[in-house]
Amino acid sequence: MSTEIKENNTSRIDLQLLKKKKVNLAVFGHGNVGGKLLDQILESAASISERKHIVLNVFAVANSGQLLFQTDGIDENWRNKLKAEKAGWDISEVIKFARQYNLKNLIAIDNTGSTEFVEHYPKLIEGGFNLVSSNKHPNTRDLEFYHELRSLLQRHEKEFFYETNVGAGLPLIDTIKLLHLSGENITRIRGVFSGSLSYIFNTFSENDDSFGNVLKKAMNYGFTEPDPREDLSGNDVGRKLLILARELDLHHELTDVNIENLIPKPLRTIPKHEFLEQLDALDVKFHIKKRNQKKDHVLRYIGDLHGDLSEVNGGTLDVKLVSVPRDSTLGQLSNSDSLFEIYTQNYAQHPITIKGAGAGGAVTARGVLGDILRLSDKL
Known part of the structure; x- marks a missing residue:
């Protein structure tokens, strides 16, 4: 009898998970904003799952030198794990990893503040990623790039959220x-x-x-x-x-x-x-x-x-x-x-x-998380 109850409970849990939308995140940059964002995601993951039926799975974290992959999502020890990774990576590795593991509902999050990282946006969009960015550079590049980026998003039916570009977490x-x-x-x-x-x-x-x-x-x-x-x-x-x-x-x-x-x-x-x-x-x-x-x-x-x-x-x-x-x-x-x-x-x-x-990394990070959740609702 106890075995049947356990099996029924397991089935109920599996059904609950199937009903929830899994959103796979690749986070680039983990400084003042990016680091706080990752901590906020981990801290609020359970409540987001319960309230919104969305599972936020951070499968990749990268800085300018190192890249960490975690198929089932990072944990509180992500900083030490990232430090242990070899130096050097390419954006194509992230796209290839997502395809290899058939990850859906992809969002790339740019907290770098880098002009160079913006060059990766077209590849990410073509690779199936939606975008969330606290980085102001993609929206202040020359008008040709600005309009080409939006045309590319439209062609690939992808979204780009950047509320925190102005006013941190203010709407x-x-x-x-x-x-x-x-x-x-x-x-x-x-x-x-x-x-x-x-x-x-x-x-x-x-x-x-x-x-x-x-x-x-x-x-x-x-x-x-x-x-x-x-x-x-x-x-x-x-x-x-x-x-x-x-x-x-x-x-x-x-x-x-x-x-x-x-x-x-x-x-x-x-x-x-x-x-x-x-x-x-x-x-x-x-x-x-x-x-x-x-x-x-x-x-x-x-x-x-x-x-x-x-x-x-x-x-x-x-x-x-x-x-x-x-x-x-x-x-x-x-x-x-x-x-x-x-x-x-x-x-x-x-x-x-x-x-x-x-001002403040925590305020901006909370705004980025808000963009992630709003975008997740649309996926």
């Missing part, structure tokens, strides 16, 4: 897509796009600390890139603004974005350690900007898409430091939050406002 790109597809005439998008620069200027505007000291605090909190010039150059904000412009079918290149570089020219190309030794050189410049503001104004580094957005070559893309009233929506921003204002024909006086955490 910004999806909101803009929905408004645009519904025929809502978007007339302007403005906001604080960078969590690191948000913290820096929110803090600098509210106390008497020097700009150099505020920047050091931001670095210590992990808000900036290892070399903070990557944030202060404005290029990251420029890429994000370009991504939103292209969501509105505007045909702009990165060179069309007017970017105010906050780094003095003599400090832009020197080695990182020398730059960090000369942070005091930034103090006078920003102290003067702060002192010369109108009363009750604060500094904010913003991205601003404005002008005639009805033509494919229309609109102006500005990334710059501005002074805004302290009691305005942008002026009331605090900590490292990002904020976006979407102006439309029907929301001209009172824009749609999206605000929330704009």
Whole structure:
């Protein structure tokens, strides 16, 4: 009798597994975002399986040097297993492995931040993979690549999700897509796009600390890139603004974005350690900007898409430091939050406002996981 009960229970478990959708993931890059994403997948796997009837199976993890395959999915020891793998791999190995084991519902996840890895996207699509990316480079390459990638996705009936390209885990790109597809005439998008620069200027505007000291605090909190010039150059904000412009079918290149570089020219190309030794050189410049503001104004580094957005070559893309009233929506921003204002024909006086955490690996990783789950529902 006990044997029959055991067999029945086993059959019931097998039937439950058969009813669940297995989604096979290859994760590229396991740094601040990628590592946290893998940990989040492992931590939430059971609840996702129970709530959504989806089994997330990470069958491959790769960094720039090593590649780990685990047919039945990685476990908590994936970091040590990856380190033990031989150096050197090719993207064709991942595609071949998926075919060899007949893996279905394939998603390749790009958390690399690499311009070079984007070259693999066409091969992955042709190899049966859908794409999820926190990497902004595929959407800010030249327009020819941008449109060819989307044509390739369409031909192979594959999906590409990249909500975290702008606003970390905030639902910004999806909101803009929905408004645009519904025929809502978007007339302007403005906001604080960078969590690191948000913290820096929110803090600098509210106390008497020097700009150099505020920047050091931001670095210590992990808000900036290892070399903070990557944030202060404005290029990251420029890429994000370009991504939103292209969501509105505007045909702009990165060179069309007017970017105010906050780094003095003599400090832009020197080695990182020398730059960090000369942070005091930034103090006078920003102290003067702060002192010369109108009363009750604060500094904010913003991205601003404005002008005639009805033509494919229309609109102006500005990334710059501005002074805004302290009691305005942008002026009331605090900590490292990002904020976006979407102006439309029907929301001209009172824009749609999206605000929330704009920096941090865990926040971005959670957004990537959200993209994976949304895509999994469509497979």
